[in-house]
Amino acid sequence: MGATIKDIARETGLGLATISSYLNGGNVREKNRIKIEAAIEKLHFEVNETARGLKTNKTKIIGIVIPELNNIFCAEIISEAEDILRQNGYATMLCDCRSDEHREAEAVEFLLHKRVDGLLIMPTGEYSEKLELFEKQKKPVVLIDRKVRGFHGDCVLADNEGATKEAVQRLVEAGHKKIGLIAGPQHIFTASARNWGFQKAMMEAGLFLDDSFMVCGDYTIKGGARAMRKLHEEHPDMTAVLVSNYEMTVGAMIEINESGIQVPGELSVIGFDNLEFARACSPKLSIMTQPTREMAVAAVRILLGKLQNEDGKEVETVILPTTYVGGRSIRDIK
Amino acid sequence: MGATIKDIARETGLGLATISSYLNGGNVREKNRIKIEAAIEKLHFEVNETARGLKTNKTKIIGIVIPELNNIFCAEIISEAEDILRQNGYATMLCDCRSDEHREAEAVEFLLHKRVDGLLIMPTGEYSEKLELFEKQKKPVVLIDRKVRGFHGDCVLADNEGATKEAVQRLVEAGHKKIGLIAGPQHIFTASARNWGFQKAMMEAGLFLDDSFMVCGDYTIKGGARAMRKLHEEHPDMTAVLVSNYEMTVGAMIEINESGIQVPGELSVIGFDNLEFARACSPKLSIMTQPTREMAVAAVRILLGKLQNEDGKEVETVILPTTYVGGRSIRDIK
DNA sequence: AGACAAAACCGAAACGTTTCGGTTTTGAAA
DNA sequence: TTTCAAAACCGAAACGTTTCGGTTTTGTCT
Numbered sequence: 001m002g003a004t005i006k007d008i009a010r011e012t013g014l015g016l017a018t019i020s021s022y023l024n025g026g027n028v029r030e031k032n033r034i035k036i037e038a039a040i041e042k043l044h045f046e047v048n049e050t051a052r053g054l055k056t057n058k059t060k061i062i063g064i065v066i067p068e069l070n071n072i073f074c075a076e077i078i079s080e081a082e083d084i085l086r087q088n089g090y091a092t093m094l095c096d097c098r099s100d101e102h103r104e105a106e107a108v109e110f111l112l113h114k115r116v117d118g119l120l121i122m123p124t125g126e127y128s129e130k131l132e133l134f135e136k137q138k139k140p141v142v143l144i145d146r147k148v149r150g151f152h153g154d155c156v157l158a159d160n161e162g163a164t165k166e167a168v169q170r171l172v173e174a175g176h177k178k179i180g181l182i183a184g185p186q187h188i189f190t191a192s193a194r195n196w197g198f199q200k201a202m203m204e205a206g207l208f209l210d211d212s213f214m215v216c217g218d219y220t221i222k223g224g225a226r227a228m229r230k231l232h233e234e235h236p237d238m239t240a241v242l243v244s245n246y247e248m249t250v251g252a253m254i255e256i257n258e259s260g261i262q263v264p265g266e267l268s269v270i271g272f273d274n275l276e277f278a279r280a281c282s283p284k285l286s287i288m289t290q291p292t293r294e295m296a297v298a299a300v301r302i303l304l305g306k307l308q309n310e311d312g313k314e315v316e317t318v319i320l321p322t323t324y325v326g327g328r329s330i331r332d333i334k
Numbered sequence: 335m336g337a338t339i340k341d342i343a344r345e346t347g348l349g350l351a352t353i354s355s356y357l358n359g360g361n362v363r364e365k366n367r368i369k370i371e372a373a374i375e376k377l378h379f380e381v382n383e384t385a386r387g388l389k390t391n392k393t394k395i396i397g398i399v400i401p402e403l404n405n406i407f408c409a410e411i412i413s414e415a416e417d418i419l420r421q422n423g424y425a426t427m428l429c430d431c432r433s434d435e436h437r438e439a440e441a442v443e444f445l446l447h448k449r450v451d452g453l454l455i456m457p458t459g460e461y462s463e464k465l466e467l468f469e470k471q472k473k474p475v476v477l478i479d480r481k482v483r484g485f486h487g488d489c490v491l492a493d494n495e496g497a498t499k500e501a502v503q504r505l506v507e508a509g510h511k512k513i514g515l516i517a518g519p520q521h522i523f524t525a526s527a528r529n530w531g532f533q534k535a536m537m538e539a540g541l542f543l544d545d546s547f548m549v550c551g552d553y554t555i556k557g558g559a560r561a562m563r564k565l566h567e568e569h570p571d572m573t574a575v576l577v578s579n580y581e582m583t584v585g586a587m588i589e590i591n592e593s594g595i596q597v598p599g600e601l602s603v604i605g606f607d608n609l610e611f612a613r614a615c616s617p618k619l620s621i622m623t624q625p626t627r628e629m630a631v632a633a634v635r636i637l638l639g640k641l642q643n644e645d646g647k648e649v650e651t652v653i654l655p656t657t658y659v660g661g662r663s664i665r666d667i668k
Numbered sequence: 669a670g671a672c673a674a675a676a677c678c679g680a681a682a683c684g685t686t687t688c689g690g691t692t693t694t695g696a697a698a
Numbered sequence: 699t700t701t702c703a704a705a706a707c708c709g710a711a712a713c714g715t716t717t718c719g720g721t722t723t724t725g726t727c728t
Contacts, residue, residue: 004714015678020716029676029724050387050449051714054683059384061427061448069413072404079403079430086429086441091448093395094428095420096413107420114395114425115384221610250614257616276555280584282591282616338684349708354686363694363706385684388713 003043011039023047053115061091062303063111065121067099072274073246073292074122077144080296081120088304090117101125108133118303123148126187140306142299146189154306155317156299158290160193161200163322167242167270167288168201170324175334176240176268177207181214182227182248188219194244213238217248224251232261239268239333246273253281264331275325284327291320337377345373357381387449395425396637397445399455401433406608407580407626408456411478414630415454422638424451435459442467452637457482460521474640476633480523488640489651490633492624494524497656498531501576501604501622504658506539509668510574510602513541515548516561516582522553528578547572551582558585566595573602573667580607587615598665609659618661625654 008019012035022028022036039045053059062085066074082092093116095107101124108130111119118140121131128148134141135153143155164181171179181198184191195214202209215231217223224247231241232255243249249271261267263283271278271287278285298318342353346369356362356370373379387393396419400408416426427450429441435458442464445453452474455465462482468475469487477489498515505513515532518525529548536543549565551557558581565575566589577583583605595601597617605612605621612619632652 002714005716006714016715017679017717018677021677024716027676032676046447048388048449048714049447050384050393051683052716053384054382054388054685054714055716057683069403069416070406070409072406075404075409078428079432082403082428082430083432086444091427091444092429093425094412094416095426096416098413098417110420110425113380113383115382250610253614257614257618276584277611277614280587280591280611281614284591336684339686340684350685351687351709352707355707358686361706366706382684385713386686388684388715389686391713 002048003045004048005045007043008036008039008045011043012036058117059115060089061093061114061116063093063095063108063114063116063119063121065095065097065104065107065111065119065123067097067104067122067124069094069096071247073145073290076292077122077296077299080293081300084297084300085304090304097124099124105130112137118142118307120144120299120303122146123189140303142303142306144295144299148189152315154302154315156295156302157317157319158190158295159319159321160190161197163272163288163290164194164197164242164244165201166322166324168198168205170286171240171242171268171270171330172201172205172207174240174268174330174332178235178238178240179207179213180231180235180238180241182224182231182241182243182252183214183216184219184244184248185216191219191244198242198244217251219245219247221247221251221254224248225255226251228252228255229259232259232267240270240330241267242270243272246271246277249273249285249287250277253285264329268330270330278325278327281327281329283329285329286327287325289323289325291322294320336382337379338382339379341377342370342373342379345377346370392451393449394423395427395448395450397427397429397442397448397450397453397455399429399431399438399441399445399453399457401431401438401456401458403428403430405581407479407624410626411456411630411633414627415634418631418634419638424638431458433458439464446471452476452641454478454633454637456480457523474637476637476640478629478633482523486649488636488649490629490636491651491653492524492629493653493655494527495531495534497606497622497624498528498576498578499535500656500658502532502535502539504620505574505576505602505604505664506535506541508574508602508664508666511541512569512572512574513547514565514569514572514575516558516565516575516577516586517548517550518553518578518582519550525553525578532576532578551585553579553581555581555585555588558582559589560585562586562589563593566593566601574604574664575601576604577606580605580611583607583619583621584611587619598663602664604664612659612661615661615663617663619663620661621659622656623659624656628654 005019009016014032064078068074085092097104097107104124112133119134120142122145123143126149128151131141131151141153147155183195186192199209212234215227217227243252256263263269271285273289275289278287302316339353343350348366398412402408419426431438431441438458446467453468454476456479457477460483462485465475465485475487481489517529520526533543546568549561551561577586597603605619607623609623612621636650
């Protein structure tokens with residue numbers, strides 16, 4: 001069926017090495033170039049990437065490991081990354097590990113076995129011996145969104161601390177003092193950074209920091225709803241709440257709707273991520289959003305850099321700013 | 335670095351073919367099995383899938399082409415499909431074509447070039463010469479969600495016609511007569527099926543079918559909002575509206591919120607897909623949902639089937655039922 | 669025309685598997 | 699103990715590239 005390089009050599013009367021050289025951008029005499037191109041056209045030749053891969057020990061495939069594909073934040077990053085990678089000739093091999101540490105390790109191993117050239121990962125697990133296997137093979141790894149204990153590689157993060165800090169500042173400016181936080185699980189990198197930003201901003205604003213105003217959800221819709229209920233029951237006097245990720249924001253809104261709390265009349269709210277959702281809320285929700293596009297661009301840039309000149313040894317950590325998008329969910333009580 | 339099959343042969347004193355046979359599940363004498371396993375352990379041997387691929391002409395990779403990764407409907411299907419495929423030893427190579435026909439053709443070609451063993455595709459384009467290239471190579475293709483003109487392969491669909499039909503029936507039961515439809519672009523397979531279901535149900539209910547009650551959005555959030563506005567302006571007497579996909583549902587809700595329409599007081603609404611969104615709406619939105627999990631399972635089952643016994647020639651078309659999930663967005667006006 | 673460096677070209681060997689056809693070993697039956 | 703089919707084993711060849719070291723061609727300068 002498929003023609004090989006040998007067929008092209010025979011057809012053109014040229015040598016194997018010449019064809020190979022042509023295919024890899026080498027110089028070839030004009031008349032030969034024409035002959036080769038004609039032969040390729042005629043025989044529908046297409047280089048066999050598998051054979052090339054065997055020889056060069058490169059697959060031109062990048063593995064991507066994410067916690068949850070139907071998490072819009074992940075999906076946005078992946079779709080952007082995939083786009084850029086493909087433009088650069090790299091295919092993307094995707095593994096969704098369902099936020100399960102064990103599955104994540106399996107996925108990394110699977111991709112290693114499939115011999116991908118590099119790895120883009122939004123870590124789920126806290127530790128990651130598996131990642132070191134990549135490094136040992138001199139294959140680049142770029143972390144996105146979260147850091148991992150014991151792994152000192154390149155990393156692209158959002159300014160998590162800054163995000164909650166700014167949110168608190170906005171609420172304080174509007175005169176709020178009793179501000180609740182729906183926090184994420186402390187063992188998750190982003191969650192603890194966001195918590196820290198909240199606490200710092202509260203302290204800087206000279207506000208009293210009461211532990212019971214910080215309720216831990218688990219980064220899920222259900223958890224967000226539960227946390228919202230708890231906060232509202234325990235603190236009927238709370239005037240504003242900050243929700244520290246998207247899923248919990250949805251959960252909090254569900255709870256708010258179902259229990260008939262008026263926004264922003266009774267309670268002001270700042271959510272997290274997903275502008276579309278924010279716009280669909282009534283009234284439009286104010287949110288902090290992460291720069292998914294930029295994160296993907298940065299991660300891929302670093303990865304491709306390492307892939308091209310493997311000498312570039314310096315480790316890069318990029319922290320990208322978040323953005324406040326105002327809605328009508330904050331009441332001014334000054 | 336990596337040990338090869340030859341190293342294992344040398345270490346164990348066995349022949350190449352024996353090792354290969356062992357690796358492929360062939361029979362080997364007990365004592366040799368032990369020797370081989372010990373050697374594999376000792377040398378950290380891992381079969382080189384690339385070399386194997388060159389020889390067998392199989393990559394154990396399935397290409398997936400989707401219109402939009404950050405469309406939750408796509409994401410749900412993909413994540414399920416990827417999971418099952420990986421359990422069966424297949425990797426997933428993902429291409430997001432951003433709902434662009436041209437990009438879609440490129441993606442299919444790209445995957446073909448990467449020599450994937452099969453293709454799962456949620457088509458964007460209407461026609462698809464590119465798909466025939468796969469068939470010509472006897473590589474299986476399974477369509478998901480939409481049919482493609484001129485392509486007669488396996489296909490997994492939701493019961494689009496049934497979905498809108500049931501929705502209308504629910505509204506009719508609640509006493510509605512002036513029912514609007516926010517339709518999708520007629521050239522899209524699912525959209526025209528959903529339209530047809532709407533019209534059929536209206537006729538069966540003996541209701542007058544006025545073209546101006548069917549406004550075409552373009553399956554986007556913006557389009558849904560625009561269509562909602564138009565419908566509401568032109569038909570202040572309309573008592574219910576059915577929105578025929580998820581993005582437009584979000585758009586319609588945004589418009590409803592922003593223009594202060596009361597649901598279900600002034601207007602009853604049935605949306606489409608994404609239960610989480612429906613629950614976050616206030617009041618909870620009634621929706622028709624598509625069986626994403628089942629669709630993925632069916633598609634992968636068919637694909638793996640074709641991959642194993644290539645003789646199985648019969649073409650399969652699976653149509654899976656949709657589900658009504660009730661909320662509080664329908665007013666009973668009987 | 670002759671000399672000569674640079675550019676283009678060349679085929680064999682190698683990458684790590686599977687597979688083909690043929691040889692050896694095994695162990696139950698005679 | 700011998701026989702003999704079945705099971706296990708074996709190495710060479712092949713899959714389609716790239717690369718190495720060496721040869722030929724080209725075209726510019728005397």
